Amino acid sequence: MRKVAIVGTGHTPFTFATEKTSIELFSEAAMDAIIEANLRPKDIQALYLGNGLGDFSEGQAMLQSYAANDIGAFHIPATRFEGACASSSLAIRDAFIWVASGYYDVVLAGGVERAASMGTSMATRTFAMFTDSHYEYPAGLTFPAIFAMLAHLYAERYGVRLEKLKEQMALVSVQSHYYGMFNPKAQFRKEITVDDVLNGFMVSSPLQLLDCCPFSDGAAAVVLVSEERAKEITDKPVYITGIGQASSGKLSAQKDYLPRLRAREESAKQAYDMAGIGPGDIDVCELHDCFSIASLIAAESLGFFEFGKSGEAWEKGETKIGGKIPINVSGGLKAKGHPIGATGASQVTEIYHQLRAECGERQVEGAKIGLTDTLGGDGVLCTLIMQKGW
Numbered sequence: 543m544r545k546v547a548i549v550g551t552g553h554t555p556f557t558f559a560t561e562k563t564s565i566e567l568f569s570e571a572a573m574d575a576i577i578e579a580n581l582r583p584k585d586i587q588a589l590y591l592g593n594g595l596g597d598f599s600e601g602q603a604m605l606q607s608y609a610a611n612d613i614g615a616f617h618i619p620a621t622r623f624e625g626a627c628a629s630s631s632l633a634i635r636d637a638f639i640w641v642a643s644g645y646y647d648v649v650l651a652g653g654v655e656r657a658a659s660m661g662t663s664m665a666t667r668t669f670a671m672f673t674d675s676h677y678e679y680p681a682g683l684t685f686p687a688i689f690a691m692l693a694h695l696y697a698e699r700y701g702v703r704l705e706k707l708k709e710q711m712a713l714v715s716v717q718s719h720y721y722g723m724f725n726p727k728a729q730f731r732k733e734i735t736v737d738d739v740l741n742g743f744m745v746s747s748p749l750q751l752l753d754c755c756p757f758s759d760g761a762a763a764v765v766l767v768s769e770e771r772a773k774e775i776t777d778k779p780v781y782i783t784g785i786g787q788a789s790s791g792k793l794s795a796q797k798d799y800l801p802r803l804r805a806r807e808e809s810a811k812q813a814y815d816m817a818g819i820g821p822g823d824i825d826v827c828e829l830h831d832c833f834s835i836a837s838l839i840a841a842e843s844l845g846f847f848e849f850g851k852s853g854e855a856w857e858k859g860e861t862k863i864g865g866k867i868p869i870n871v872s873g874g875l876k877a878k879g880h881p882i883g884a885t886g887a888s889q890v891t892e893i894y895h896q897l898r899a900e901c902g903e904r905q906v907e908g909a910k911i912g913l914t915d916t917l918g919g920d921g922v923l924c925t926l927i928m929q930k931g932w
Contacts, residue, residue, distance in 0.1 A: 543642040547772035547779035547931060548764050550579025551891040552652070556729045556760035556879030559659040564596050564605055567761040568654040569612045571884075575650065576613070579765040580775055583614035586765075587646040590637045592623045592630030592653030593883040598668045599656040615650075626672040627832065628918030629653050630762065631886025635785050635924055637766045647771050652763030655881035658756070665757045669882075672919035674792035686754060688793065688920075689833035690746035692801040696835060699801065700850025708748050710853030711834035712739035715752045717862060718831060718870050722877025724903040727888075729758055729879030753834040758879035762887035764894070772931070779931035780894045784817030786810060790921025801835075806843045806915065809923040814845075817927040819911065821845030824927075826896050826906040827867055828889035829915040831874040840915055841869060844925075863906055871896075871904045889914040890926060897930045 552574030554567055562570075568591065576583060591606040602608070606620035623633040630653025637651035657665050670684045678688075693711070697704045716736055722728040734752060742751035772779040786809035790796050796804060814820055821844060829844065831837040841852040846867045847860075860866040872878050872892040875885060893912035895901050914926045 544644055545769035545781055546638050546641045546766055547769060547781050548890070548894050548928070549767050549772055549775045549779055550575040550577070550581070550765040551763065551894050552578065553727050553762045553888060553891050554760045555727050556758045556881060557658065558729070558759070560656065560759045564593065564600060564602060564654045564656055565608050565612050567656070567759065568609045568652065568763065571652055571761040571763040572609070572613050572650055575652070575763040575765050581648065581765065585648050586615045586618055586650045588618055588640065588649045589615065589620040590623060590633035590649065590651040591620065592625070592633040592886065594624055594626055594629050594655060595657065595660070595668050595882070598664070599660045605654070625922045625924070626918035627830065627880070627882040627885055628916040628922050628924045629883045629886065631914065631916035631924035631926065632787065634764060634766070634887060634890055634926065635787055638782050638785055641766050641768055647768045649766045650763060651766060652761065652887040653883035653885070654761035655883035656759045657881055658759045660757070662757065674920065678793060685832065686746040686749055689835050690749045692839065693748050693835040695801040696839065702850065702853065704748055707853060708740065709736065710838065710856055711753055712736045713856040714831065714834040714837045715739050715876055717856065718874040718876035721871045721904050722873025725873045725878055728873040728877050729756055730873070730877040749833055749835070755832045755875040755880040758881040760879060760881040760884050762884045762891050764887060764890055777932060778898050780897050780928050781931045782926060783929045784813035784927030786812030786925040788812070788923050792920055796921065801839055802843055803839070803917070803921045803923065805921045805923040806840065806917070809925040810844050810915070813913070813925040813927045819927070823911055824867060824913045825909040826871065826893065826912045827869050827915070828872060828874070828892050829869060830917040831870055831876055832880060832917070836917070837869070844913070844915055863904065868906045871906060886914065886916040886924065889916060890928070893928050897928060
């Protein structure tokens with residue numbers, strides 16, 4: 543395989559309901575990525591677009607084709623990827639494979655969503671379509687309920703008192719909101735306290751409002767190129783050196799493994815093995831913190847902490863800048879926002895800028911290797927590892 547580099551990124555602000563269409567949002571991010579890469583739309587050979595709910599949010603299918611036309615790249619093949627919240631991570635993974643294979647030299651990949659524009663009831667209903675529609679959704683399982691259940695399972699399996707776990711989860715939210723203050727693209731840019739979290743209204747016990755990510759509108763995009771093209775474009779390329787993807791299936795098929803998700807551990811192993819590194823080599827991580835309990839579970843399954851011990855790591859500050867492994871210094875899904883089709887590309891964009899030392903007050907000093915972890919639905923996981931190329 544050829545080496546593959548990211549040479550340009552684009553990222554809209556993540557917001558509450560916007561009047562912009564999905565095509566307009568994605569075009570904004572895509573053109574920023576193309577311009578940053580010092581390319582033109584005609585240089586793009588393929589477009590891979592992650593989107594989960596465009597059909598429902600604005601009655602628009604075939605977003606990928608209209609997006610290609612809107613940026614002036616109407617001549618290229620365009621493909622839509624749907625993997626719930628992991629949609630754009632899957633798009634980037636496939637873009638990597640096509641460039642690495644030698645079939646393409648320049649591919650634009652990213653994602654877009656207008657989840658906030660759908661309103662809470664419609665967004666909750668359509669998000670729930672990513673659960674098993676035959677058994678899970680009819681039983682009343684929405685994603686807040688699923689992660690609330692995982693929190694109870696986590697407390698039981700690892701012997702953590704539920705009240706203690708709630709305090710540890712609150713620290714996850716507090717940290718994410720703190721770093722979100724320094725991200726100009728973030729949906730929430732206001733510091734919160736543990737008391738703010740614990741005194742919020744209950745969404746699904748034990749998860750309270752600030753344990754949960756918001757519905758968001760936004761887009762993000764990246765340009766992937768071959769090593770040869772990267773050398774022509776930039777002297778600061780960021781290479782994708784490891785990829786992983788796995789699927790767990792419905793929750794009932796995972797009952798003996800929960801609260802861990804087998805797909806995450808398989809996906810991470812694939813990426814670590816391909817990159818030839820381990821968890822201890824990662825300098826900065828963007829992981830899928832749709833709910834605060836999700837951060838604790840993911841940090842352990844990615845190999846950063848012992849199972850049942852990640853809450854203690856947040857208590858000790860090991861996940862902050864200067865700690866063992868800085869996590870979600872972009873603000874994460876909690877504060878930066880979670881437009882599901884765009885989330886994976888947003889995580890990749892953050893790691894790209896971290897490795898190029900372009901993140902200002904939330905910069906992780908000396909970061910050379912970064913990892914993204916994106917969860918979709920009941921257990922589609924995509925892991926990407928990136929490294930400095932200079």
